[in-house]
Amino acid sequence: VSEPVVGGAGANGSTAPAPLVTVTACQLGPVLGEVAANLHKVEVAVALAAGAGAEVVVLPELVTTGYAFDSAQEARGLAEHVEGPSLRTIAALAAEHDLVIVGGFAELASGGEVYNSAFLVDRSGVRAVYRKAHLWADERRWFTPGSQPPAVVDTDRGRIGVLICYDLEFPEWTRLAALAGADLLCVPTNWPASSVPLDERPIEVVRAQATASVDRIFVAVCDRVGPERGTHWVGGSAVIGPDGYPLALAEAGGGPQTLLARCDLSLARDKSTSAVNNVVTDRRPELYGRITSA
């Protein structure tokens, strides 16, 4: 299950046509340690999104448990197996509403490691689990870093890439997802807030826009709200088109909210930017060697 699906039919990925899909990000406020309450928030948000026409739903990072653990023991105590009750509940929601749902959870692996993971579920159940490879701050005190590339999964709502929060700050990582043919990158996120200059958009959103643009893919980031142990959040959820401009963007300083954008994913299969330019084939990989050595 944790083995990402990659490669296939070349740079453009799937041979199935890319659909027009309604993508939603459900920005909400999980409460630390309150798994049942968090699953209830997820159920309500997903039902509202489905009622509004959602076909792909993105939820925040660690949406089932909250984020701001203060010990490895606390994180481990809240972690669940992929077959555990939280993912069963969310998979049932996906089946009930016929959705693809991507979100974050604390994963207890069969070997006993605890990962900051993301799931992709659809009506058939859990399709992929991705383990965050770039860990932020205290996360490395309780999570094992993942060592597999971003998940890229063929669904009937397009070819969907999954990575988590800080992973997005490594353009090498998002490029891997694009080269594996992702049409839409779903990014469960808990972005800690920092000061933003007047009239500027938070840099986290700016980086997500650049990602969409340089890879010509859709990017759907679902951030969170609700302070936890002194940490506040950007609340910067966004659905971004392959030209890098937002299709939907959370209100700055806003609370829980659902973003909704209609995405013609076929646009992400066309990597051309001029009569002769193409963001994939214009790369000069033979000159990039140093970035993969130390």
Add this chain to the structure above:
Amino acid sequence: VSEPVVGGAGANGSTAPAPLVTVTACQLGPVLGEVAANLHKVEVAVALAAGAGAEVVVLPELVTTGYAFDSAQEARGLAEHVEGPSLRTIAALAAEHDLVIVGGFAELASGGEVYNSAFLVDRSGVRAVYRKAHLWADERRWFTPGSQPPAVVDTDRGRIGVLICYDLEFPEWTRLAALAGADLLCVPTNWPASSVPLDERPIEVVRAQATASVDRIFVAVCDRVGPERGTHWVGGSAVIGPDGYPLALAEAGGGPQTLLARCDLSLARDKSTSAVNNVVTDRRPELYGRITSA
């Protein structure tokens, strides 16, 4: 001369302390084929910038010749050797005002190839020539693509990286400059205009912001104005800090103008983003292999 200076003292590059420098971008309007007139515009802009305290001056791509050639013959007819009169004139300006100047020119190489190149000159003369590796649109009809990494040069105004326009859309390329220890990336640019949604910043500037942020470097982009053979330009010059926020930004739709920003380049030597995070050492190069294979 065309061999870029790279590597040295590890990820943070130079062992010399990084200075506080005044960086300017002289956004101006070269006229196609009018080399003498363009050099005059450069002289005036550089003198104004120097009078305002400039220590590093960035000029547009192909500032000596203009951009919109319509044949290889026209480009070749305007191309000059590194030792030619245009770079002699600009090196004399650098010496007169004690500046580092980075800008673009059409280079006629000793082997007869024509490159879309950038120079870095200081009071000692031409310190580096960089040849654009990622060619945009018709450029490939008259220019040979470069095959050397971004130039990274130790100057007494900091360790300066140089690349050109479309190169900036490849995060692999800007990462190479950062890994070679660039404090400040100078980017001569001719950004063709495209439509920008209401209330959005041009995506070209957004990508430059993300570059600065993910590599924790200063980025100084000098764009141009003045339509040429039907091509209009973004006019999106910007000096951006290592947090990704602009320190100076050209007025949208504005004309020729000089941006000026005081840059504490030592900030670019500190790649940390939290008590334990660092944008260089948090990379997982051992997992990035696929981006350097086709």
